[in-house]
Amino acid sequence: xxxxxxxxxxxxxxxxxxxxxxxxxxxxxxxxxxxxxxxxxxxxxxxxxxxxxxxxxxxxxxxxxxxxxxxxxxxxxxxxxxxxxxxxxxxxxxxxxxxxxxxxxxxxxxxxxx
Amino acid sequence: xxxxxxxxxxxxxxxxxxxxxxxxxxxxxxxxxxxxxxxxxxxxxxxxxxxxxxxxxxxxxxxxxxxxxxxxxxxxxxxxxxxxxxxxxxxxxxxxxxxxxxxxxxxxxxxxx
Numbered sequence: 001x002x003x004x005x006x007x008x009x010x011x012x013x014x015x016x017x018x019x020x021x022x023x024x025x026x027x028x029x030x031x032x033x034x035x036x037x038x039x040x041x042x043x044x045x046x047x048x049x050x051x052x053x054x055x056x057x058x059x060x061x062x063x064x065x066x067x068x069x070x071x072x073x074x075x076x077x078x079x080x081x082x083x084x085x086x087x088x089x090x091x092x093x094x095x096x097x098x099x100x101x102x103x104x105x106x107x108x109x110x111x112x113x114x
Numbered sequence: 115x116x117x118x119x120x121x122x123x124x125x126x127x128x129x130x131x132x133x134x135x136x137x138x139x140x141x142x143x144x145x146x147x148x149x150x151x152x153x154x155x156x157x158x159x160x161x162x163x164x165x166x167x168x169x170x171x172x173x174x175x176x177x178x179x180x181x182x183x184x185x186x187x188x189x190x191x192x193x194x195x196x197x198x199x200x201x202x203x204x205x206x207x208x209x210x211x212x213x214x215x216x217x218x219x220x221x222x223x224x225x226x227x
Contacts, residue, residue, distance in 0.1 A: 004157075031213055042220060043158075043217040045215070045216070050213070095213070103160075105150075105159070107156060
C-alpha cells in the first residue's frame, strides 16, 4: 500500500490567501485525522472523520479552518484567509476500525504563511 | 479527557549508552498507550503499543516500554542507542473504545558519538 498521501508537501503563501491541503488515506481505513504540529503547541488534533462523517472538530482553531471528506479516498483541510500564525506542519492520518489500532501518518504538508 | 505528559523535552546521550524516555498519562478510564517516532522532515511512525496483556511491550529497533498502571506511566527504554536513533519521540494515549489519540509534547533524543 502507498500509505497516506498528502499534497502539497510544501507551500508558501501570502497572508490572506486561501490554502487547501489534500489527503488520500490508506484504502479501507475507516477513520481520517487532521493534526497540526508547531513548536509551541506540539501535535494537536484538529478534526477526525469516521466513514466520511466529521465526528469531532473541537480542535479546529476558528472559523477560518474547514475540513471536508467527500468520499472515502479524499479529504481537504482549507484555511481561508490564512494568517502567519497558521504556519505549521499539517499531518493527515488514517486508521482502520477498532480502538487500539495503529494510526498511520502521512509525510505532512509544511505550510508557511508570510 | 485524557492527557499525556512527557517531562523531558530533550535527552542527550552517547552512542551505545542506555536511555529511558519518560511518559505519564492521565485518564479516568482504561487506556491504550503508544509510542511514535518522528525522524527529521518525516511523519510519525509507530514504535510500539500497549493494548492489554503483558505490561512489557517490545517494539521496533530494539525499543521496549513498560506499562505501570499504579504509576500511570509508560516509559520507553533502549539498552544501547545508535546514532540513527536521533529523532523526536511521542507518547500517546487513547481511551479504550474511543478513536481519539492524544499526544504528548515529544522528547527529542540526541545521540552523539
